[in-house]
Amino acid sequence: MMVGKEDLGLSLSLSFPQNHHSLQLNLRPSLANSCSSPSGLTHQKPSWNDASAPSDPNSESFRAETRSFLRGIDVNRLPSTVDCEEEAGVSSPNSTISSVSGKRSEREGNGDELEIERACSRGISDEEDGDTRKKLRLSKDQSAILEESFKEHNTLNPKQKLALAKQLGLRPRQVEVWFQNRRARTKLKQTEVDCEFLKRCCENLTVENRRLQKEVHELRALKLSPQFYMQMTPPTTLTMCPSCERVAVPLNASSTVDPRFRQLAQTHHRPIQINPWAPATPSPHGPPDALRPRS
DNA sequence: TAACGGTTTGTGATTACTTCA
DNA sequence: GATGAAGTAATCACAAACCGT
Numbered sequence: 125m126m127v128g129k130e131d132l133g134l135s136l137s138l139s140f141p142q143n144h145h146s147l148q149l150n151l152r153p154s155l156a157n158s159c160s161s162p163s164g165l166t167h168q169k170p171s172w173n174d175a176s177a178p179s180d181p182n183s184e185s186f187r188a189e190t191r192s193f194l195r196g197i198d199v200n201r202l203p204s205t206v207d208c209e210e211e212a213g214v215s216s217p218n219s220t221i222s223s224v225s226g227k228r229s230e231r232e233g234n235g236d237e238l239e240i241e242r243a244c245s246r247g248i249s250d251e252e253d254g255d256t257r258k259k260l261r262l263s264k265d266q267s268a269i270l271e272e273s274f275k276e277h278n279t280l281n282p283k284q285k286l287a288l289a290k291q292l293g294l295r296p297r298q299v300e301v302w303f304q305n306r307r308a309r310t311k312l313k314q315t316e317v318d319c320e321f322l323k324r325c326c327e328n329l330t331v332e333n334r335r336l337q338k339e340v341h342e343l344r345a346l347k348l349s350p351q352f353y354m355q356m357t358p359p360t361t362l363t364m365c366p367s368c369e370r371v372a373v374p375l376n377a378s379s380t381v382d383p384r385f386r387q388l389a390q391t392h393h394r395p396i397q398i399n400p401w402a403p404a405t406p407s408p409h410g411p412p413d414a415l416r417p418r419s
Numbered sequence: 420t421a422a423c424g425g426t427t428t429g430t431g432a433t434t435a436c437t438t439c440a
Numbered sequence: 441g442a443t444g445a446a447g448t449a450a451t452c453a454c455a456a457a458c459c460g461t
Binding site for chain 1: 446447448449450454455456
């Protein structure tokens with residue numbers, strides 16, 4: 125994780141436990157790729173139906189062609205002719221160059237929302253008319269407002285989306301995409317946190333398991349010794365440990381008790397460290413949100 | 420120290436698929 | 441069961457930050 129860089133994205137809704145300063149997220153897919161998803165589904169299928177498109181959508185040459193094709197086209201070019209056509213339901217030969225393309229835009233492309241989209245688009249293209257525009261990056265203010273909104277509700281209803289878009293001077297689709305990405309990345313990060321938590325749980329349970337096995341061994345060894353029965357305190361003096369509900373031997377028990385047994389009795393009621401975030405020292409932090417019992 | 424090029428990270432956007440009313 | 445809206449998962453592409461030379 126970069127230190128000097130602002131983390132506007134994912135830090136707000138996540139509480140990191142002690143000793144867990146940062147988590148590295150590498151969302152970058154392998155470049156050589158063809159990486160199909162684990163489920164074997166293909167996600168690379170382009171949606172254009174242009175007859176001139178390369179035959180194998182997954183081939184490297186196809187990608188190269190696509191890239192070189194896109195290179196001359198501004199990805200963030202705001203809807204001018206092509207996009208307006210798309211809003212009207214006309215399909216583009218290359219949907220990736222349009223920020224309002226696809227099914228979603230078709231369903232959104234009506235009524236007030238469309239009006240706002242058009243208004244926003246007009247406004248921005250006026251500003252950036254002429255030269256090739258770089259990939260859009262939201263301003264700090266825009267990001268901050270989106271973050272605030274996300275903290276309040278991580279999904280938006282259409283009204284909220286429109287209002288937010290209007291407030292930020294963005295298209296509703298952009299707001300929607302921002303929220304989608306934000307949810308996805310929050311979830312991803314939470315998954316990593318949960319994974320880390322479970323790993324620590326597992327480690328602690330392994331340690332505890334070893335300790336208990338050792339204890340069983342020791343008890344078995346004592347059980348085999350005849351002295352064990354002779355020197356045992358009468359059952360009436362046994363008490364129950366309130367925490368672990370095992371039979372405990374009072375520390376002031378008869379001095380005639382086998383010292384090995386007494387030592388065992390004194391040591392076996394150590395508190396069991398349950399909190400995986402603090403294997404050595406007690407931590408005020410509990411488990412990650414996702415692992416807390418939900419009400 | 421500045422400049423430069425390669426690498427890594429963050430993020431806007433798209434697409435295919437799933438879920439649910 | 442069919443359909444459409446809204447969501448998720450996976451991925452791409454690019455800008456910016458980082459880093460070694």
